[in-house]
Amino acid sequence: MRSDRGQSAPLGLKVAAAGGLLFLHLPILLIFVYAFTTEEKSFVWPPPELTTQWFAVTWNRPDVWEALSLSIRVAAISTAIALVLGTLCAAAVSRTRFFGRETISLLVILPIALPGIITGIALRSAFALADIPFSFWTIVLGHATFCVVVVYNNAVARFRRTSGSMIEASMDLGADGFQTFRHVVLPNIATALLAGGMLAFALSFDEVIVTTFTAGQQQTVPIWMLEELIRPRQRPVTNVVAMVVVLVTLLPILFAYYLTRDGDQIAGSGK
């Protein structure tokens, strides 16, 4: 009898798994240390001394605030569009089987399955052909397109777990389609949509490749960072912004996780 049910994992496996996780996390933690270093010109390790002065310097930089404001506005509008499109698509695909259903799910996945540079240059060349000048809306157009899939994935998973018989029951009890949507469907999918929206927001807030092709002269936070990486002006400011970006994106992710973690116990799933 060599079965290992209930036993703990072999040591080698534990070490490899822990090592992999450390590999994933240490570099990000490092950013936090660098945000406090007194060394201004290079990436010296270990930091000679620690200081908080760069936070004040960053706070007084108008270009950082402009980039942040643009990023937030773009992410908010793109998320709103993605929520509508993604939910509609998920509702259609999960409820019914129809000709071209597979094509549609492929269509939704394609903008993230193909490299971002393709989406970026395709949009740019289309803007050029159609004589559309770069603006806030050209950025949104690109972002909303690849954000749809995140909302779609979350919504589809929840729709599959929501029992169809609840909708039938609601209709049998005399509710019309809109009431059923408002009082039965929406409460069931709300947390999944919120989670999808959070993830879409984080995705848009962080996107750099598609944005470089659709932004013209405007700078979102990632474009600002890219510019600083290629032509550094004040390295410590970049460190501080990097740390803030990590915190700003992690919170929505944690919240989205919190919202979908009990996904298996949604009402009516057992029927």
Next chain:
Amino acid sequence: MPRATAPAILPGSGGMRGAFSDLFWRRPKLLLLLMLLPPVLWLGIVYIGSLFALLLQSFFSIDEFSGLINREFTLKTYGDLLQAANLDIILRTVTMAALVTLASAVIAFPIAYYAARYARGRWKALFYLGVMLPLWSSYLVKVYAWKLILAKEGILTWLFGKLNLLWLLDGWLSLPIVGGNSLSVSFTGTFIVFVYVWLPFMILPVQAALERVPGNLVEASSDLGASPGQTFRNVLFPLALPGIVAGSIFTFSLTLGDYIIPQIIGTSRLFIGQAVYSQQGTAGNIPLAAAFTVVPIVIMGFYLWGAKRMGAFDAL
């Protein structure tokens, strides 16, 4: 007034709303059409339309004297794409993508296996978050962090110095192709950062595939006398393969198209993404840039087709 019993069938709610509601109930296909129309129109026009416009431009050519785009259909640009220098770029990128995919699969497997088979309760959640947080944290911040680590005066050099292993680092950096002035300007650095950034995309589908493997299958294998290695080769690996293929869609495709990592951490020798970027930007040769993007599209087309046949889409 006594309460009347509710009629078995209620009258419709009336008005526009009721009429629509009834219409949708009677004609579900109409509702389906209305639901699908906005997303399909958006993705069809904005995305597929743009892709088509891009494809179209790859059949234009650039006039070498005036630098203007000649809007006549020709295969000349594809001829340019097949020049030795460009083929070099394509080969370099595909090799890197394959190596990154392979390394990601190797590193991802133990994490995914531990999370799928041994982690329970709180540990399971911790593992999940441990993969999700790096996946979702800012791409540029991650690249930036590695710039700090790999730079000549950065952590790795310091670490190698502390361990008295600088000779090893210098030896590696003096090698042709993989080496360079420092890790942050070498293919080794590019490779490490690619693996780091795409690794979570590999872990999640592999974990999903492994979670579907019943534990007693592994037990049966070892009860029947198989060594852990044999169990891995004959039971676990084949069953995890769709997950690995699903993960490789991301690691491979993302490496094929990325131009920021090799630009920030790497040598001056180009990858496809950088070639696309410089052709459309500084060189102003949109047709050649478009033809370059057709390469990853075609490769990924075949890749997705093969992956679908292996059942990888169910593991996504």
